[in-house]
Amino acid sequence: MSTLSRDEVAHVAMLARIQLTDAELDHLAGQLDQIVEFVAGVGEIAADDIPPMSHPLPLTNVTRPDEVRPSLTADQALANAPASELQRFEVPRILDED
Amino acid sequence: MSVTTADAVLPYDEALATYDPVMGLEVHVELGTATKMFCGCSTTFGADPNTQTCPVCLGLPGALPVVNATAVESAVRIGLALNCQIAQWCRFARKNYFYPDMPKNFQTSQYDEPIAFEGYLDVDLDDGSTFRVEIERAHMEEDTGKSLHVGGSTGRIHGAEYSLVDYNRAGIPLIEIVTKPILGAGERAPEVARAYVSALRDLLKALDVSDVKMEQGSMRCDANVSLKPRGAEKLGTRTETKNVNSLRSVERAVRYEICRHAAVLNGGGSILQETRHWHEDTGATTSGRPKSDADDYRYFPEPDLVPVAPAHELVERLRGTLPEPPAERRKRLQAAWGYSDLEMRDVMNAGAVGIIEETVAAGASPAAARKWWTGELARRANAEGKSVSDFNVTPAYVAELDGLVGSGRLNDSMARQVLDGVIAGEGSPTAVADARGLELVQDDGALEAAVDQVIAANPDVAQKVRDGKVQAVGALIGQVMKAMKGQADAGKARELLLQRLT
Numbered sequence: 001m002s003t004l005s006r007d008e009v010a011h012v013a014m015l016a017r018i019q020l021t022d023a024e025l026d027h028l029a030g031q032l033d034q035i036v037e038f039v040a041g042v043g044e045i046a047a048d049d050i051p052p053m054s055h056p057l058p059l060t061n062v063t064r065p066d067e068v069r070p071s072l073t074a075d076q077a078l079a080n081a082p083a084s085e086l087q088r089f090e091v092p093r094i095l096d097e098d
Numbered sequence: 099m100s101v102t103t104a105d106a107v108l109p110y111d112e113a114l115a116t117y118d119p120v121m122g123l124e125v126h127v128e129l130g131t132a133t134k135m136f137c138g139c140s141t142t143f144g145a146d147p148n149t150q151t152c153p154v155c156l157g158l159p160g161a162l163p164v165v166n167a168t169a170v171e172s173a174v175r176i177g178l179a180l181n182c183q184i185a186q187w188c189r190f191a192r193k194n195y196f197y198p199d200m201p202k203n204f205q206t207s208q209y210d211e212p213i214a215f216e217g218y219l220d221v222d223l224d225d226g227s228t229f230r231v232e233i234e235r236a237h238m239e240e241d242t243g244k245s246l247h248v249g250g251s252t253g254r255i256h257g258a259e260y261s262l263v264d265y266n267r268a269g270i271p272l273i274e275i276v277t278k279p280i281l282g283a284g285e286r287a288p289e290v291a292r293a294y295v296s297a298l299r300d301l302l303k304a305l306d307v308s309d310v311k312m313e314q315g316s317m318r319c320d321a322n323v324s325l326k327p328r329g330a331e332k333l334g335t336r337t338e339t340k341n342v343n344s345l346r347s348v349e350r351a352v353r354y355e356i357c358r359h360a361a362v363l364n365g366g367g368s369i370l371q372e373t374r375h376w377h378e379d380t381g382a383t384t385s386g387r388p389k390s391d392a393d394d395y396r397y398f399p400e401p402d403l404v405p406v407a408p409a410h411e412l413v414e415r416l417r418g419t420l421p422e423p424p425a426e427r428r429k430r431l432q433a434a435w436g437y438s439d440l441e442m443r444d445v446m447n448a449g450a451v452g453i454i455e456e457t458v459a460a461g462a463s464p465a466a467a468r469k470w471w472t473g474e475l476a477r478r479a480n481a482e483g484k485s486v487s488d489f490n491v492t493p494a495y496v497a498e499l500d501g502l503v504g505s506g507r508l509n510d511s512m513a514r515q516v517l518d519g520v521i522a523g524e525g526s527p528t529a530v531a532d533a534r535g536l537e538l539v540q541d542d543g544a545l546e547a548a549v550d551q552v553i554a555a556n557p558d559v560a561q562k563v564r565d566g567k568v569q570a571v572g573a574l575i576g577q578v579m580k581a582m583k584g585q586a587d588a589g590k591a592r593e594l595l596l597q598r599l600t
Contacts, residue, residue: 015394017196054189054399060407066131066168069138074148077156077265087147088246088262091198095255 004033104382106361110285110353113325113360119287120333121280121352122322123231125298127273127308128241128315129172134269135240136163136206136403141271143314147264155269157202162402165190169271170213172307173238174408174416176273177214179301179423180233187407188213190238190400198263199242207274209397212237213406219301221293222425223286226439231294232278238406243268273307279333287356292349295319299345300424312343319348323355325363334359335369339383342376351376354383431455435464448472453486453493460497466504470496474514478521489521499527509587512536538587548581549594563599571595 009029013020020028046052071077074087083090134141137154153161177184191209217233244267249259275298283290299310299317310317324336337359342351354376359369373386422430431451432442435458445451450471457467471486475496479486499516502508508516508531519530531537552574553560562570571592578591 011394015194015396055401055404057404059404060187062164062404063167063170064138064164066133066166067138068133068140069152071139071150071152072156074146077148077151085248085262086246088264089148089198089201091245091261091263093259094198094245094247094261095258 004029004036105358106365107354107357108360108364110357113357114285116328117325117334117356117360117363118281118284118328118330119352119356120324120326120336121277121283121287121291122336123277123280123291123294124320124322124338125275125295126241126318126320127176127275127302127310128317129169129271129273130306130308130316131166131168131172131271133166135166135169135238135271136269139266139269143316145266148266150266151268155201156265157200163206165403165406166271169238170406170408171412171416172271172305173213173236173273174413175305175420176275176302176307177217177236178413178417179305179420180214180217180219180236180275182214182217182233182236184408184413185211185213185215185406186410187211187405189405190403191397192400193239193395193397195395197242198261199245200268201243201263201265205239205242206400206403207239207397208237213408219294219297220425221290221297223289223293228425229283229286229290229293231280231290234276234278236273236275239272239274241267241270241272288349288353291321291352292345295348296345297424304421304424304427306421312345315343318343321348321352321355323352323359324369325356325359334363335371337369337372337374337383339374339376340386344378347376347378350381351383354381358383427451435468437464437468441468444472448476450476450486456493457496457500460494462493462497462500463504466500467493467496470500474517490523491517491520495520495527502527502531506587507531507537509538509584511584512538536585538585542590545578545582545586545591546594548578548586549591549598552577552581553595553598560599563595568596568600571599 006025006029009025009032010020013025013028078084078087078089081089128141131141133139134155137152139150139152139155142150154163174184188208188211190206191211192204193207193209194204196203212235214236215234217236219231219233221229221231223229243263243265245255246262246264247255247258248262250257255261277294280287280290280294295317299312302308302310302317308316312318319342321339321342322336323339324334326332326334337355339351339355342348355374362369370385370388372388374383375386376383421427428442428446428451432439435442435454437445445454445468448471450468453471454464454467457471458464462470475486475489475491479488499508499513499520502516503510503513512531515534515536516527516530519525519534520527524530524533556574556577559570559573563574574595575588575591578595579586579588582591
């Protein structure tokens, strides 16, 4: 039984900026459904007295002192940028033309 | 580029006659820590672009964030100062969105587990009454990079061909403080909004956790406004006016939105839930972005950071570091200094409370301290477009100068000359007075001679005084001071003149 609709998969794909064809949507809806079902198995053992876990390590308060450490140089920072100008990362137009 | 026509607005009084405004204020504060929230990059303002970045704040693969301990302590102190409860255990969360101001494609924030929640801030209004603003939460997050838009006619994002991003600001610790819906402010809603942001700014300044400079963007306010028909329970649709960056703008933007909403609702229309942009020059807002499917941020607990669990001992130690609440401090100082409400308000508006406190501690009388800082020094600062703190004048110098006047060595005009020298960097008031040979003539003989001379030279004026027109003596005092080349005590000159003429 399918719990994840095709529309939901299309929505998630849009949020992730992944363009999918109709055929891919059909295909992935089924695959994602299996994954969701698999993970849902956790629900069978999770009782009210077991808090949800977001981290496998029983640690809290891992912090560092507020001391400045060397940064990258601007050249290093921009080394992987496809394009740069005025020592800044160049990015495509942010808003579509209205 | 889209052309926006001016929106219709209803006169404020008419809007308020029909509707109750409801506000929600979100204030973002950049913390004044030396380093960013999750990495050791410097936070210094104004550095060359992209010179304060590293793999963590650039979101390079495999880079791991580590929380800044001081930022957590600042967050707890802010929460305590806002009378909030402090979470015993809370997590960071990823707010996922695609926008180039965050190279990671998510902002590390807090979602349903803020570090501080359920507090309040009492806000003083202009008429002396107090309004309680309930605080929903204060949470930790990180600032975004700064974009420069190229190709548009006005450097704005609309019409730009591409954008240039500087990530120096990305990752600087932010605290977002969110109010509960502010109800019942009625026609004073815009004033309450301004007073709240003002009180919050004072509080954060007193906590010394941020430089809270709205004009530099280290404190920013988003104002949510909605209207409901008077007496109705159900809240109306709200709009969120983003990044209102001065106290005055906060008040104006809220007022504008009230008038605009009222016009739409009265015309039978409905309010679109959207962000609005405030324009200082036109005093109006324009439509930003409607709420859309893309606002599904898919928050989930940040897997690269472990939970923050402030120990009870830490929280109590931090509680011990809280400053006296600004409102209480003001009341205490006003009583101690004997200022009238109006005088105290002037001092507060001039931002001179702290400097006067130091000047009084250095030995000046409260009246003299106020006179110098909000009078002579403020006047000079205004004339030069500076702030009094730009001068070489310390509270100790003002106290010393006041002492020189009080002991009779200087009169007011000489004291102003001494101040010239101090501002010019010639040293302490005593050193300047010595170097410039400024000292009142203490020899009564010379003064008496000048008085007699002036009376003889101005028989008409002298007769007026003899006839009972005491105010005419002013002209004679001026003549005596001139004869003494300013080096005399005007009070004493007056005394001698009156002795002789009455």
